[in-house]
Amino acid sequence: MTGLNGVQVSSSAVTTDPLSWLDERATARTAAGLRRHLRVREPEQASIDLASNDYLGLVRHPEVIEGAIAAVRRWGAGSTGSRLVTGTTAEHELLETELAEFVGAEAGLVFASGYAANLGVVTALAGRDSFIVSDAGSHASLVDACRLSRARIAVAPHRDVAAVDRLLAERVEERALVLTDSVFSADGDLAPLADLHRVTRANGAVLVVDEAHGLGVRGAGGRGLVHEVGLAGQPDLVITATLSKAFAAQGGVVLADNRIRAHLIDAARTFIFDTGLAPAAVGAARAALSLLRRDPAMASRVLDRAADIARVAGVPEPTSAVVSVVLGDAQRAFDAAQACQARGLEVGCFRPPSVPEGTSRLRLTARADLTAAELGTIAEVLGEVLAEARGDALVV
Numbered sequence: 001m002t003g004l005n006g007v008q009v010s011s012s013a014v015t016t017d018p019l020s021w022l023d024e025r026a027t028a029r030t031a032a033g034l035r036r037h038l039r040v041r042e043p044e045q046a047s048i049d050l051a052s053n054d055y056l057g058l059v060r061h062p063e064v065i066e067g068a069i070a071a072v073r074r075w076g077a078g079s080t081g082s083r084l085v086t087g088t089t090a091e092h093e094l095l096e097t098e099l100a101e102f103v104g105a106e107a108g109l110v111f112a113s114g115y116a117a118n119l120g121v122v123t124a125l126a127g128r129d130s131f132i133v134s135d136a137g138s139h140a141s142l143v144d145a146c147r148l149s150r151a152r153i154a155v156a157p158h159r160d161v162a163a164v165d166r167l168l169a170e171r172v173e174e175r176a177l178v179l180t181d182s183v184f185s186a187d188g189d190l191a192p193l194a195d196l197h198r199v200t201r202a203n204g205a206v207l208v209v210d211e212a213h214g215l216g217v218r219g220a221g222g223r224g225l226v227h228e229v230g231l232a233g234q235p236d237l238v239i240t241a242t243l244s245k246a247f248a249a250q251g252g253v254v255l256a257d258n259r260i261r262a263h264l265i266d267a268a269r270t271f272i273f274d275t276g277l278a279p280a281a282v283g284a285a286r287a288a289l290s291l292l293r294r295d296p297a298m299a300s301r302v303l304d305r306a307a308d309i310a311r312v313a314g315v316p317e318p319t320s321a322v323v324s325v326v327l328g329d330a331q332r333a334f335d336a337a338q339a340c341q342a343r344g345l346e347v348g349c350f351r352p353p354s355v356p357e358g359t360s361r362l363r364l365t366a367r368a369d370l371t372a373a374e375l376g377t378i379a380e381v382l383g384e385v386l387a388e389a390r391g392d393a394l395v396v
């Protein structure tokens with residue numbers, strides 16, 4: 001038989017479903033309790049949200065919504081092009097300056113997402129001639145950034161500064177990056193930033209810290225973990241972050257010195273070839289930042305509420321907004337999450353590949369605006385669901 005381009009092809013090749021492997025994968029994932037489902041949210045959610053990353057509870061704040069609307073009225077619904085062409089508004093530059101000032105960095109550069117910020121900065125600062133050490137718990141976007149950079153990559157054991165030191169010292173490449181989250185997304189634990197920066201500097205490398213879960217939560221008034229440990233403004237340290245968590249919007253940002261900002265504008269492919277962040281997101285993020293500056297105690301309220309949730313879940317006090325309740329088996333974690341949901345509690349459920357095999361968990365995120373009544377319901381529901389789930393665990 002003749003194919004579209006006139007080439008002879010065998011009819012058996014044409015009738016074979018080239019995507020039949022998808023069905024096999026789906027069956028295997030169902031059997032392992034690893035199938036993922038999209039749930040459509042209602043606009044007015046009656047349930048209590050412990051699943052989102054809206055740490056400061058600002059996503060529906062009238063000033064944040066107004067910030068988005070005002071930006072849309074002024075600049076339109078989309079940014080219309082790459083940041084290098086038509087996609088940069090005065091609002092983008094204001095946000096960059098305000099965020100940089102907030103964390104104590106010289107400059108900021110806004111990307112379309114935190115994912116794009118990580119891909120952009122790592123691929124612009126490392127190449128074939130470079131070496132990258134990344135913490136084993138680094139976010140997927142940093143992992144992908146490593147692969148895309150074509151640098152030689154080493155994964156250091158989680159929070160292991162001595163291993164990072166050794167790997168950097170043994171390298172043959174001149175240029176090197178060290179990558180880590182400040183607050184790790186799955187467990188909410190903290191990177192040993194001060195020590196990591198010390199060995200990074202001693203070995204002539206650059207430290208890239210993803211503050212997605214640190215900004216708005218850790219540090220004075222939510223300025224992040226880098227600020228908290230006294231590393232703000234260091235020339236060999238780059239912060240990346242998302243605007244989609246504490247800042248209640250969408251988008252990403254790189255916070256570093258002017259030399260790095262200028263290099264990213266020239267070289268970061270996810271900056272150059274991606275459409276600029278939509279004005280609505282820029283306006284919303286500016287409003288959220290302004291609210292946080294006016295009420296800096298919002299950041300410590302997140303940590304207080306996280307401690308409340310951890311207490312009722314029977315797990316150690318967390319160091320971030322993330323309360324991780326490890327249940328082991330993927331199906332058990334999924335069932336517990338469903339049980340919470342059925343009782344009006346939205347919780348996250350992390351299973352492989354997001355977390356290692358056998359460590360599936362409920363991931364509960366605290367919000368600054370949780371009320372006493374909501375905390376009462378949370379205690380009741382978690383008490384019941386976790387007793388059942390942990391009871392199961394003992395039987396197995």
Ligand code: PMP
Pocket residue numbers: 113114115116118139141181185210212213241242243244250251252
């Ligand atoms: N880094 C970390 C640690 C994250 O948790 C996330 C989002 N889940 C990202 C980067 C990506 O940010 P965004 O969602 O803005 O692309």
